[in-house]
Amino acid sequence: MVEGVPSNAAAAGSGPAGGARDPRKLREVRIYDTLQEKVVPLNPLVPPRVGMFVCGLTPYKPSHIGHARTFVFFDVVARFLRHLGYRVFYVQNSTDIDDKIIRISNEEKVDFFEVSERNFRLYLLNMEALGVRSVNLYARTTDYIPEIVTQIRQLTDKGFGYTVEGGDVFFEIAKFPKFGALSKQKVESVQPGARVEVDARKRSPEDFALWKSAKPQEPWWESPWGRGRPGWHIEDTAITVNVLGPRYDLHGGGSELRFPHHEAEIAQAESATGLSPLAALWMHAGLLNMRGEKMSKSLGNVEPLDETLRKWNPAVLRYFLLSGLYRSPLEYAGTESLQEAERSFETLAAPFRRLNELWSDLARANDQGSRGPELPKEVMTRSRATEERIIGALAEDFQLREATRQLFGWGKEVNSLLAKSEGYSTEALDVLLAPYELADQVLGFFSIDEAPGRGVPVAPSDISSLVELVLAARQRARARGDFAEADRLRADLGEAGVLVEDTPKGPKWKRKEG
Numbered sequence: 001m002v003e004g005v006p007s008n009a010a011a012a013g014s015g016p017a018g019g020a021r022d023p024r025k026l027r028e029v030r031i032y033d034t035l036q037e038k039v040v041p042l043n044p045l046v047p048p049r050v051g052m053f054v055c056g057l058t059p060y061k062p063s064h065i066g067h068a069r070t071f072v073f074f075d076v077v078a079r080f081l082r083h084l085g086y087r088v089f090y091v092q093n094s095t096d097i098d099d100k101i102i103r104i105s106n107e108e109k110v111d112f113f114e115v116s117e118r119n120f121r122l123y124l125l126n127m128e129a130l131g132v133r134s135v136n137l138y139a140r141t142t143d144y145i146p147e148i149v150t151q152i153r154q155l156t157d158k159g160f161g162y163t164v165e166g167g168d169v170f171f172e173i174a175k176f177p178k179f180g181a182l183s184k185q186k187v188e189s190v191q192p193g194a195r196v197e198v199d200a201r202k203r204s205p206e207d208f209a210l211w212k213s214a215k216p217q218e219p220w221w222e223s224p225w226g227r228g229r230p231g232w233h234i235e236d237t238a239i240t241v242n243v244l245g246p247r248y249d250l251h252g253g254g255s256e257l258r259f260p261h262h263e264a265e266i267a268q269a270e271s272a273t274g275l276s277p278l279a280a281l282w283m284h285a286g287l288l289n290m291r292g293e294k295m296s297k298s299l300g301n302v303e304p305l306d307e308t309l310r311k312w313n314p315a316v317l318r319y320f321l322l323s324g325l326y327r328s329p330l331e332y333a334g335t336e337s338l339q340e341a342e343r344s345f346e347t348l349a350a351p352f353r354r355l356n357e358l359w360s361d362l363a364r365a366n367d368q369g370s371r372g373p374e375l376p377k378e379v380m381t382r383s384r385a386t387e388e389r390i391i392g393a394l395a396e397d398f399q400l401r402e403a404t405r406q407l408f409g410w411g412k413e414v415n416s417l418l419a420k421s422e423g424y425s426t427e428a429l430d431v432l433l434a435p436y437e438l439a440d441q442v443l444g445f446f447s448i449d450e451a452p453g454r455g456v457p458v459a460p461s462d463i464s465s466l467v468e469l470v471l472a473a474r475q476r477a478r479a480r481g482d483f484a485e486a487d488r489l490r491a492d493l494g495e496a497g498v499l500v501e502d503t504p505k506g507p508k509w510k511r512k513e514g
């Protein structure tokens, strides 16, 4: 290694290479914790493992580019920690049952699961296009009903939850004095009527639903309190307690979820398990503002992600989404913002592409380029120093802008070297490529397909969309009482090798064995 410059593997204490599997040698990462309101070191409960949970989508409609900001950012968090040698298990939930999903499924006269699954799969395609590959487990709410019921039972057994006439179960906020500690908000600021129903059966208006009894035209599951479905907050803690344990390392989400959602999570989990804290670190990503306003479906200024991806290189979009301070709102002015990001991204990516071309030229000619000019020693030093500064910027609360600035600086150096000669050896090219390759691993905006239109459904290569079309037609037939037609469609699917099973969550299907 080069003298005086800590490579990320040695003097600085960590790195992907030597010693990365030894938890004592992992590089320290410092993160702003919303609860403590300061930057603190990440201290995994069981190093080098990091249990990470991020609140996912409620897929009642296609996701929008505001969601993408959150999920692209947390992708970088997981990538970076893994790069340093942490063994991250990253869980994201999908709220595949909720009021809005039910409303739309009733409007469309289809099963709720069809609505949520359609939007969720589109979301996965969009994420794939954006290079989001770090999630280990996407957990759908309706796959965790028994765990949810168990956790609600623990809460009622311990006196934190109470049942009312009609079969709803509520969490009694008065029993959890810490409620509001994360967001520094007062319980009274839970707005009745906004995501919290006015309900005379509650002991206090701020109490939130753990279990909702089924109304007519609503999907339901059996429970000790009768037929119903989970409240909004309980899925997260039922999932994490079962997948990551009663306490884990890192909880992330969009900043709008701090209150009351994340407060409710803390109240539920800590009351149910008796252990605290639920998460050692709470990270919140800032919102995406559309010309000064929060992008939200209710404000009607939403830009669906698949539309953006049809028009723009996903690498440019990813670059734009990672361009600000992650905790602050990011201003988005539509086309103007992405045009600007595109120009900037081109400047950033051009030397990287040229280096790769030169490397390929040598590889094609089966030549190591050893007759080319030698790289000055200080260039090698600066290559390592650039890598170190990128890692340093990210290890100090994910300073994305500083990491990218380092890469721009390196690009200038590479451009001036290439202006003098393009005849470097593969070994020299590797030195010049190193900071880009590091950035690509952790920020991930080079190695994604650069053609617009990727990640949006065009020609599905598997049969699932077709099967779902037939199942949707079958649901419509059932809804209008034409059970003969519904049975015929099911039989047709059977002949085509697709077995359909009706479950309380709606029809599920699989291919026949053999």
Ligand SMILES: [Zn+2]
Pocket: 054, 055, 056, 236, 261
């Ligand atoms: Zn959540």
